[in-house]
Amino acid sequence: MKPIQVGLLGIGTVGSGVFNVLARNQDEISRRAGRGIEITMVADLDVERAKAVVGADIQVVNDARAIIANPDIDIVIELIGGYGIARALVLEAIAAGKHVVTANKALLAVHGTEIFAAASAKGVMVAFEAAVAGGIPIIKALREGLTANRIQWIAGIINGTTNFILSEMRSKGLDFDVVLREAQRLGYAEADPTFDIEGVDAAHKVTLMSAIAFGIPVQFDKAYVEGITKLGAADIKYAEQLGYRIKLLGITKRADKGIELRVHPSLVPSKRLIANVEGAMNAVVVQGDAVGTTLYYGKGAGSEPTASAVIADLVDIARLHTADPEHRVPHLAFQANTLADAMDTLPVLPMSEVVTSYYLRLRVADQAGVLAKVTGLLAEAGVSIDAVLQREADEVGGEGSTQTDLIILTHDTREGTMDAVIAQMQALPTVLAPITRIRKEELN
Numbered sequence: 001m002k003p004i005q006v007g008l009l010g011i012g013t014v015g016s017g018v019f020n021v022l023a024r025n026q027d028e029i030s031r032r033a034g035r036g037i038e039i040t041m042v043a044d045l046d047v048e049r050a051k052a053v054v055g056a057d058i059q060v061v062n063d064a065r066a067i068i069a070n071p072d073i074d075i076v077i078e079l080i081g082g083y084g085i086a087r088a089l090v091l092e093a094i095a096a097g098k099h100v101v102t103a104n105k106a107l108l109a110v111h112g113t114e115i116f117a118a119a120s121a122k123g124v125m126v127a128f129e130a131a132v133a134g135g136i137p138i139i140k141a142l143r144e145g146l147t148a149n150r151i152q153w154i155a156g157i158i159n160g161t162t163n164f165i166l167s168e169m170r171s172k173g174l175d176f177d178v179v180l181r182e183a184q185r186l187g188y189a190e191a192d193p194t195f196d197i198e199g200v201d202a203a204h205k206v207t208l209m210s211a212i213a214f215g216i217p218v219q220f221d222k223a224y225v226e227g228i229t230k231l232g233a234a235d236i237k238y239a240e241q242l243g244y245r246i247k248l249l250g251i252t253k254r255a256d257k258g259i260e261l262r263v264h265p266s267l268v269p270s271k272r273l274i275a276n277v278e279g280a281m282n283a284v285v286v287q288g289d290a291v292g293t294t295l296y297y298g299k300g301a302g303s304e305p306t307a308s309a310v311i312a313d314l315v316d317i318a319r320l321h322t323a324d325p326e327h328r329v330p331h332l333a334f335q336a337n338t339l340a341d342a343m344d345t346l347p348v349l350p351m352s353e354v355v356t357s358y359y360l361r362l363r364v365a366d367q368a369g370v371l372a373k374v375t376g377l378l379a380e381a382g383v384s385i386d387a388v389l390q391r392e393a394d395e396v397g398g399e400g401s402t403q404t405d406l407i408i409l410t411h412d413t414r415e416g417t418m419d420a421v422i423a424q425m426q427a428l429p430t431v432l433a434p435i436t437r438i439r440k441e442e443l444n
């Protein structure tokens with residue numbers, strides 16, 4: 001069989017990894033795919049840099065549309081990023097009957113419904129293993145390996161930049177800004193690092209996992225998104241004293257009335273494997289009714305780890321390219337005559353309906369009766385307390401301090417109830433600063 005022809009749009013960090021790994025492991029990859037896989041055209045705005053990567057034998061152009069217009073190209077890999085030109089190019093490639101491989105989680109989380117529908121109508125594949133947790137084959141695990149299961153929940157460390165920042169802050173006591181700059185230097189951070197630190201990148205990824213796990217449309221706009229920029233060194237330290245680590249988790253869960261979809265810093269018991277995932281590494285825990293708890297760990301970013309996932313998608317497509325479109329692996333794991341028929345109508349729940357437990361930190365006046373007032377409000381609202389820790393005033397504000405920190409761990413509570421009781425506690429004259437609230441996930 002003749003080699004399958006691939007056009008590569010954007011040869012930056014990930015694109016050059018794809019080119020290098022494909023060249024290095026060519027024979028083995030071809031044997032696995034059952035046919036050769038050849039990158040025959042590359043497009044990048046920086047033609048000279050692209051030529052320096054691919055050499056003289058491969059055609060390099062600066063106009064990505066020249067690749068889409070080439071009838072010999074079977075698969076287009078989109079590694080430009082963003083929602084703008086990438087969306088237009090992906091839709092044009094689909095319209096031209098080409099399969100698409102992309103690492104662009106932002107694009108799929110926001111425009112996935114449109115893109116998957118266009119691909120289904122045209123009978124082409126859109127594969128995106130690299131978009132979620134980079135090199136970890138989590139899309140395959142959810143879509144294929146766990147397909148017998150009713151998935152109950154997924155919780156993942158799916159942003160390397162923020163995990164790197166939290167790890168370095170905890171273990172080395174380094175400042176947020178210093179560690180962020182290092183993550184950018186190492187190539188983990190997005191072009192716009194606010195996407196990493198504000199939780200948006202993790203929300204893009206968990207939105208995609210949620211769609212695959214529960215068969216719902218991709219609905220990034222319904223995700224609750226909170227990043228790590230408001231976390232203080234004090235909370236990282238107190239969490240540790242209580243037997244927890246703080247991780248930025250992407251969580252999606254099947255609840256009674258719908259699906260939870262949320263990203264926020266979470267306290268995780270230190271003894272859990274996922275609490276010990278350090279640096280830029282990623283990990284995803286999936287709980288299925290038959291298999292129980294499974295854990296996937298590895299590099300979620302970087303040139304070759306991400307390329308590993310892109311090439312796995314190329315191999316899948318090379319194997320399935322000739323199959324009847326209806327018998328290919330479906331984009332979102334659920335199969336029906338049309339994409340819309342395959343989708344479940346379970347709603348994504350508003351954050352106020354989410355039930356979880358909480359870590360609260362209150363900076364209070366160090367005087368009699370404060371603790372009783374605070375716990376009284378919690379009791380009135382029906383919030384059950386798991387543990388209370390009161391710091392010595394001297395330890396918090398220095399010798400002779402009149403302020404102290406009160407740390408409260410609660411049992412499961414509805415978020416809407418917690419919002420109301422936090423507002424009441426905040427209004428107490430003895431509560432001296434904005435209350436810190438971090439959700440707590442036992443993950444068992």
Ligand SMILES: NC(=O)c1ccc[n+]([C@@H]2O[C@H](COP(=O)([O-])OP(=O)(O)OC[C@H]3O[C@@H](n4cnc5c(N)ncnc54)[C@H](O)[C@@H]3O)[C@@H](O)[C@H]2O)c1
Pocket residue numbers: 009010011012013014015043044045046062063064078079080081082085103104105106130131134187188190191300301302303306
């Ligand atoms: N870097 C990672 O570790 C990583 C991991 C997983 C997913 N991703 C995703 O992969 C994609 C690529 O990321 P990257 O880190 O390789 O980015 P990058 O900035 O290193 O590379 C993008 C390349 O696209 C080129 N480009 C920009 N506009 C273009 C256009 N109109 N036509 C042709 N080329 C154009 C740029 O010149 C650049 O070479 C993004 O969607 C990103 O979110 C990256």
Ligand SMILES: N[C@@H](CCO)C(=O)O
Pocket residue numbers: 131133134158159160161162188189190196201300301302
């Ligand atoms: N910026 C992302 C890259 C991988 O998607 C991260 O830090 O994990």
Ligand code: NA
Pocket residue numbers: 129130131132133134135136137138139309
């Ligand atoms: Na992946």
